[in-house]
Amino acid sequence: MAFIGRDDDLRFLHDSYEDQRAQLIVLYGRRRIGKTETLSHFAHGKPTLFFSAQTGTRQEQLTEFSRRMFEEGAPAGKYLRQYPDWQTALGDLTDLPEPANGRRRLVIIDEFPYLVRSDPSLSSILQNLWDHKLRHSNLMIVLCGSAMSFMEKELLSEKAPLYGRATGIMKMTPMPYWDAIRFFPGYSDEDKALAYSILGGVPQYLATFDPERGLGDNVKRYILRRGSALYSEPEILMREEFREPAKYSTIIRAIALGDTRLNDIATHTLIPVTALGFYLSSLIEVGIVEREFPVTAKPAEHTKGTRGIYRLADDYFSFWYTFVYPNRSALDSGDVDGVWEENMRPMLHDYASRAFERMCAAWLMRESLQGMLPFRVNRIGRWWDRTDEMDVVALDRTGLKAIAGECKFRSAPMDPSMLDLLRTRAAKLKPQELQLMLFSLSGFTEKLSRIASEDENVRLVELREMLTPKAQ
Structure with a gap:
């Protein structure tokens, strides 16, 4: 290749x-x-x-x-x-x-x-x-x-x-999604995004898949089959990087299951909060875990140990601990097809939604660097408060100009109700200038398309637009 x-x-x-x-x-x-x-x-x-x-x-x-x-x-x-x-x-x-x-x-x-x-x-x-x-x-x-x-x-x-x-x-960091999908030139746009959500931007993982085989066939052959190239990859990597791989694995598993706050991770793993910080810092250093704050958070909040949440930054680790780790017994016994059909394939789109959000954020930053947005983006990320959250928010240097986005990796087209919900949530940012963006795998209803065509502050972005090659 x-x-x-x-x-x-x-x-x-x-x-x-x-x-x-x-x-x-x-x-x-x-x-x-x-x-x-x-x-x-x-x-x-x-x-x-x-x-x-x-x-x-x-x-x-x-x-x-x-x-x-x-x-x-x-x-x-x-x-x-x-x-x-x-x-x-x-x-x-x-x-x-x-x-x-x-x-x-x-x-x-x-x-x-x-x-x-x-x-x-x-x-x-x-x-x-x-x-x-x-x-x-x-x-x-x-x-x-x-x-x-x-x-x-x-x-x-x-x-x-x-x-x-x-x-x-x-x-060196993982490849951006627009380079990663080049490993699968014959895939549909949907399968390119799904492959990226599974493998992330790590070239060795991407090169493991055979681009002539379908996505499901590749997953079963190179990930789920015992002895295959990626079957035990996270365990091997952690043995190479860490002295206590079992403890790190327990932490990653807790985060994969949804325990994203420090105290919750400590409760799940039985590791004291005072010791947990060291392990999390090591995982962040290697690029497996990231600490995330609302995009509007002040710098002082980033220094507080109990603030923010922890997410898996490595897509393959996230996939492996979500699907492979809990099904090891069945996979070790050779039930590859059963695990794929019953435990993986039906949930794959829901799993990919987080990676799709990151793709949307990366696309926005690329658009900003190419001068294609109303302002130059200074900060970009997710936003949340106690009751609401937004998938992606981009702010200028002053924080007074904002782009708020909703990202849906679903088989149904987005409708006006999602725009209304985004508009309500974005109002909490109190920007002087606001553009709303909706990102969708399956497009938009005719009514939503008509609303967007009449409102210059609303933009609809389909997956195929995000995957279209642009000059770097």
């Missing part, structure tokens, strides 16, 4: 490469997010030393790095079997043969945390080399890693040796 998406990430890397100064780029993101594939695509056609670190001892790491350096023509290969230490090995980067036509050499060290774990002094060694030698070279060095906490604490925090040395820092 051809490489898909990542236009902004590749543009950032390209601009760094074209910069006249030496570059030290830190690129990180959760596992399966597509870091290595993106770097490989970026490196194509460039003089590159690409070193993929593995778990191992310091000596094993040095042996493999030395081999790659000597393959690239490092002069030390003529008289050394391998470098004696990292100081010599990394310092020798400036002695690699000069690329033709004055081009810059690209050095990519993938899974850099593996190297530091085998030799904790490595970050300090690299910092010293950068300060005195490497920053004066014609190199672009990319340090890549999947261990999120390590990358943020050991490389980017104020106490880290390399703090302030990076010329660029990029945290």
